[in-house]
Amino acid sequence: DAKTTQPNSMESNEEEPVHLPCNHSTISGTDYIHWYRQLPSQGPEYVIHGLTSNVNNRMASLAIAEDRKSSTLILHRATLRDAAVYYCILPNAGNMLTFGGGTRLMVKP
Amino acid sequence: NAGVTQTPKFQVLKTGQSMTLQCAQDMNHEYMSWYRQDPGMGLRLIHYSVGAGITDQGEVPNGYNVSRSTTEDFPLRLLSAAPSQTSVYFCASSYSGRGQETQYFGPGTRLLVL
Numbered sequence: 506d507a508k509t510t511q512p513n514s515m516e517s518n519e520e521e522p523v524h525l526p527c528n529h530s531t532i533s534g535t536d537y538i539h540w541y542r543q544l545p546s547q548g549p550e551y552v553i554h555g556l557t558s559n560v561n562n563r564m565a566s567l568a569i570a571e572d573r574k575s576s577t578l579i580l581h582r583a584t585l586r587d588a589a590v591y592y593c594i595l596p597n598a599g600n601m602l603t604f605g606g607g608t609r610l611m612v613k614p
Numbered sequence: 615n616a617g618v619t620q621t622p623k624f625q626v627l628k629t630g631q632s633m634t635l636q637c638a639q640d641m642n643h644e645y646m647s648w649y650r651q652d653p654g655m656g657l658r659l660i661h662y663s664v665g666a667g668i669t670d671q672g673e674v675p676n677g678y679n680v681s682r683s684t685t686e687d688f689p690l691r692l693l694s695a696a697p698s699q700t701s702v703y704f705c706a707s708s709y710s711g712r713g714q715e716t717q718y719f720g721p722g723t724r725l726l727v728l
Binding site for chain 2: 535536537541547548549550551554556592596598599600601602603604605606607
């Protein structure tokens with residue numbers, strides 16, 4: 506199964522942009538890159554996904570390297586409500602998810 | 615739509631007791647799955663189903679049974695609870711198994727086995 510590597514934790518100031526990196530050097534040509542986040546005491550929630558091109562939605566942007574071996578989740582203006590664990594995932598067969606440790610994002614007021 | 619619902623929210627069991635965690639979704643999703651999350655860890659896949667009548671094992675299936683008699687429901691049974699099964703259990707669903715599909719997660723069931 507393809508695997509991802511993320512920093513354990515990151516800090517950001519409120520209302521500043523946040524760039525969360527993810528390495529996936531063994532990604533295959535058909536693997537989608539998904540990001541989920543888990544707020545405290547809640548289930549994971551979908552953030553964004555992409556295949557080759559950069560993607561934007563109302564929550565975030567996803568920048569995918571040209572060789573697809575890394576990607577970056579961009580929160581344009583972090584708020585206190587964005588404090589969560591962010592998971593970068595390459596879904597397995599059947600779209601099942603393998604969660605690593607993720608990146609714990611702390612947002613300072 | 616209620617999305618993915620789970621009951622109960624919290625349960626305390628004694629070692630050896632059995633129970634069923636309920637999961638339901640109202641989005642007509644074919645794929646459903648169960649994950650467990652131990653403190654400070656990521657989620658791990660227990661069992662999953664690709665449609666009514668079809669189930670398969672995930673990474674950590676021992677001690678758990680599942681069945682899928684309807685599209686909407688996917689219960690998880692603990693046959694004989696053990697303290698090692700103390701965890702938070704999340705149910706998830708997606709429309710299909712394609713890699714671009716979004717998984718929708720329920721709010722979780724917190725289980726404590728004494």
